[in-house]
Amino acid sequence: MARCSNCKAPLSPASLICGYCGNRNDIDLRGIHYYTTHESDTPRTCPRCNIRLKSLDLKLHNRFLIERCKQCMGLFFDPGELEALLEATVSNVSGIDPVGLKAINEKRPLNQYPISYIKCPVCQQLMHRVNFGAKSGVVVDRCKNHGVWLDGGELRHLFEWMKLGGKLLEQERQEQRRKEREQLEKEQRRKLKGYDDESSAFGSFSEPLRQSDPDLFSIILKAFRLFL
Ligand SMILES: [Zn+2]
Ligand SMILES: [Zn+2]
Ligand SMILES: [Zn+2]
Incomplete structure (x- = not known):
């Protein structure tokens, strides 16, 4: 039990002001740190x-x-x-x-x-x-x-x-937050990759069309020649 440095009355827990004489006590460093x-x-x-x-x-x-x-x-x-x-x-x-x-x-x-x-x-x-x-x-x-x-x-x-253990708890929470952030980033990356896959799927659809383009062009050309 900490006591008031002025009147020696016991101090209530974590209180720096003495309830008896009003003295402000150094409860932060006295008995803890030499200075x-x-x-x-x-x-x-x-x-x-x-x-x-x-x-x-x-x-x-x-x-x-x-x-x-x-x-x-x-x-x-x-x-x-x-x-x-x-x-x-x-x-x-x-x-x-x-x-x-x-x-x-x-x-x-x-x-x-x-x-x-x-x-x-x-x-x-x-x-x-x-x-x-x-x-x-x-x-x-x-x-x-x-x-x-x-x-x-x-x-x-x-x-x-x-x-x-307050500091340990804080470190645990920071670790937890870091993991949550990583998980979120992973999901976002997965979603973006999904869009990529879809667009490349469209790309592969357009591929045969492009190949048929010359045929289409030659048909139109032929049809056009008919009118000449
Ligand atoms: Zn006192
Ligand atoms: Zn001050
Ligand atoms: Zn400043």
């Missing part, structure tokens, strides 16, 4: 609080910098970093646990923010809201050029999702 903070601020700003983000170094494969807002505990990952962090953190996934996957989404508190589009911390363009993986229940904000924003608590949820 150091960098004193120099990045020019990147939190899309929720509009203050400068802080750089954290998770020291995975040497330097692994991500950004965090010290107020709302939201995290920003450069493209590919979130996936790399999930891979590095969660190992020994035994298989897909569908019951567990359903349960983590049911006991998860609703996102604390109303549904809205938020700005990329780097380019300030509105980000896209995309579902992360199959049944992760997490809608992440993604800028296709700069990376992914996670609200506080969402990374913890993704660690659990991965542990319960």
Whole structure:
């Protein structure tokens, strides 16, 4: 059971705000990842609080910098970093646990923010809201050029999702979709080939006609000569 870093009261599952003192807890990284903070601020700003983000170094494969807002505990990952962090953190996934996957989404508190589009911390363009993986229940904000924003608590949820085989489920679904696409393409090719066969069948019908053309022509020629 995670406890509030301020008053030590137990935290309800997957909740980062303490019900007793209101303290916002770092449930995403504390006890999961060692990290150091960098004193120099990045020019990147939190899309929720509009203050400068802080750089954290998770020291995975040497330097692994991500950004965090010290107020709302939201995290920003450069493209590919979130996936790399999930891979590095969660190992020994035994298989897909569908019951567990359903349960983590049911006991998860609703996102604390109303549904809205938020700005990329780097380019300030509105980000896209995309579902992360199959049944992760997490809608992440993604800028296709700069990376992914996670609200506080969402990374913890993704660690659990991965542990319960969510990533495997996603890979299975992608494989399934790939097979369906292949099947569809195969059928379309078969149909097209069918048309080809039909047209060549007509072609073979027209062949004897063409051969008889000279005969027809000579008959007409003969008939024409009769009139001369
Ligand atoms: Zn507290
Ligand atoms: Zn913030
Ligand atoms: Zn951007």
